[in-house]
Amino acid sequence: MKAAYILDGQVSVGEVPDPIPQQGQVLVRTHSCGLCASEAHFLQSGEQVVGLCQKHGGPYAGLDLSRPFVPGHEYVGEVIDYGPNSKKPIRIGRKVTSVPIMRQAGAHSVIGFNNDCPGGFGEYMLLDEDMVIEVPSGLDDDLAAMTEPLAVGLEHARRGLPTNEDTPLVIGCGAIGLGVIVGLKLKGIGPIVAADFHAGRRKAALKMGADIVIDPREMSPYEPIHDLGGRQVNLVYECAGVPGLLQQIIQSVRFDGRIVMGGYCMEPEQILTFSAQNKRLTVYFAGGEEPQDMTLALNTIADGKIDIGSWIGAKIGLGGIAQALAEMSGPEAAIRTVVDPRKF
Amino acid sequence: MKAAYILDGQVSVGEVPDPIPQQGQVLVRTHSCGLCASEAHFLQSGEQVVGLCQKHGGPYAGLDLSRPFVPGHEYVGEVIDYGPNSKKPIRIGRKVTSVPIMRQAGAHSVIGFNNDCPGGFGEYMLLDEDMVIEVPSGLDDDLAAMTEPLAVGLEHARRGLPTNEDTPLVIGCGAIGLGVIVGLKLKGIGPIVAADFHAGRRKAALKMGADIVIDPREMSPYEPIHDLGGRQVNLVYECAGVPGLLQQIIQSVRFDGRIVMGGYCMEPEQILTFSAQNKRLTVYFAGGEEPQDMTLALNTIADGKIDIGSWIGAKIGLGGIAQALAEMSGPEAAIRTVVDPRKF
Structure with missing residues (x-):
């Protein structure tokens, strides 16, 4: 062939x-x-x-x-x-x-x-x-x-065990990050904050259901967000796969925060466990989709729920x-x- | 004074x-x-x-x-x-x-x-x-x-969200590790596996309620355990604070494992997130006790439940x-x- x-x-x-x-x-x-x-x-x-x-x-x-x-x-x-x-x-x-x-x-x-x-x-x-x-x-x-690709994001979304109490932040709005936004939206979790350096990606995040998009050069997504009545993100999805980003999130997220590590990095990452312990953080390492995610992704696409x-x-x-x-x-x-x- | x-x-x-x-x-x-x-x-x-x-x-x-x-x-x-x-x-x-x-x-x-x-x-x-x-x-x-000190271990124990499905491993049987064993025992979780290089510490672990104690020089605690009908540990408590041990656990624990990081390390730890993602691991970073842990610890001591x-x-x-x-x-x-x- x-x-x-x-x-x-x-x-x-x-x-x-x-x-x-x-x-x-x-x-x-x-x-x-x-x-x-x-x-x-x-x-x-x-x-x-x-x-x-x-x-x-x-x-x-x-x-x-x-x-x-x-x-x-x-x-x-x-x-x-x-x-x-x-x-x-x-x-x-x-x-x-x-x-x-x-x-x-x-x-x-x-x-x-x-x-x-x-x-x-x-x-x-x-x-x-x-x-x-x-x-x-x-x-x-x-x-x-x-x-x-949508199913991968849906898996990452559920891997973080999101609840209605959470204010999620999705870092990186490529296919995986966009899929996470869809997954959170399907579960009724929000408001959803999304961050990406590129305007086009931020626009795509809004289209998928993000409530607030942030250019990290302009403001920190970890501070209380005025447009959300001072809410602060506590559940961070790393969908960028940028070396060093995991430690940056550990450094920046609030006490009792949770992190879903979705982006793949091939080099060992340095993390300061001391900081993560002082803040009582949880890190869920996410991999790929399972059959249940594929079924949900296909149904979501077929139903026309998202563009x-x-x-x-x-x-x-x-x-x-x-x-x-x-x-x-x-x-x-x-x-x-x-x-x-x-x-x- | x-x-x-x-x-x-x-x-x-x-x-x-x-x-x-x-x-x-x-x-x-x-x-x-x-x-x-x-x-x-x-x-x-x-x-x-x-x-x-x-x-x-x-x-x-x-x-x-x-x-x-x-x-x-x-x-x-x-x-x-x-x-x-x-x-x-x-x-x-x-x-x-x-x-x-x-x-x-x-x-x-x-x-x-x-x-x-x-x-x-x-x-x-x-x-x-x-x-x-x-x-x-x-x-x-x-x-x-x-x-x-008992309350710290009780906090670590609950931080891992242990259930009856889990087979926990406690690495390091100083006060913190022993407190984790007590905490798991109080919740009815088990069998509990404990590992320490020192015979005296292993003896203390048994006294606190561990079911199996392992000298890591003699056998790996991560393999299926014959004396437990082939059960394999899946919830690992790091209570040693040894640099490099976190990555060693990531490397060794089974798919879908969970790790409670209790031991304090001051230097950055290198972890291979790629491995942790392939195995869908979760790491809970544990800190110190909260008032609820102090109350449980004091009641447990006062009741004479443990020596x-x-x-x-x-x-x-x-x-x-x-x-x-x-x-x-x-x-x-x-x-x-x-x-x-x-x-x-």
């Missing part, structure tokens, strides 16, 4: 082996797949990520960077076939998405970051039949492809991936570029 | 000004006061602790190390007098203890680590009348002086403090040395 693959830190488009479904696997023709910052990260620092996982444990320990792998983990596709003796939970021709996890030989592989589980930047994929969820008929492919279409910028084919990965950061970048892997 | 005081990193015994109670303050004649590792820490590294608090916030920012201060925050004493216009909640002649906090000019000072709030290593103290709790008549002074007398080693006068502070660590040291400040 045709696919965009990464080999030795380069993106290429070409032929890779057709995936052949085994028992318990669904063969899917991919319709749309979002481009995530983690793909750019693997392209630039794949060895570091794999090395960390090999040394300290983690889902990418088995990825061999000297062999090609097809990325893409924010996918929607059409069911084409099943492996022999499968349960076939969803009918041929229906569209599906899933948590990008494939159970293989008792372990979990991450689809799109594994040499044997190609992701959504190829014509075909294999999914785990126990993980797939059906996309409602009539829902646009590109909107459905936003299910996974997820506003996340989507350019729509490209396989041939545009390399350039899009190079240009994906920056204040003017769209939240998501989507790839139609049926096109070049 | 006579007191042992710290000045310029030295312990001396001599005359210091008599404390005079103001409105809202209780004048107490001290009967017994425990010697805590934090006093040794202030003696050796006071400037570092005060400097950290001045820079990053914390309760010791106001301590002037170039002026004498009288330490001792694990006290029991007899009510002698009140300041003018006080509420006088407890009758003269009764015995009291308290959270070592004094409200002064809108702020909170820590009794025993403040130039103007002498601690229990002097003949008299001032306490905040809204913080004192009455010691039941007939309860031995030295046992009652264990209320505060708190086993914590107590030598009983000394003011003149023995300097030597006791120098010798307080090490495998053979008692959990607590108690000081009778009425004696030299």
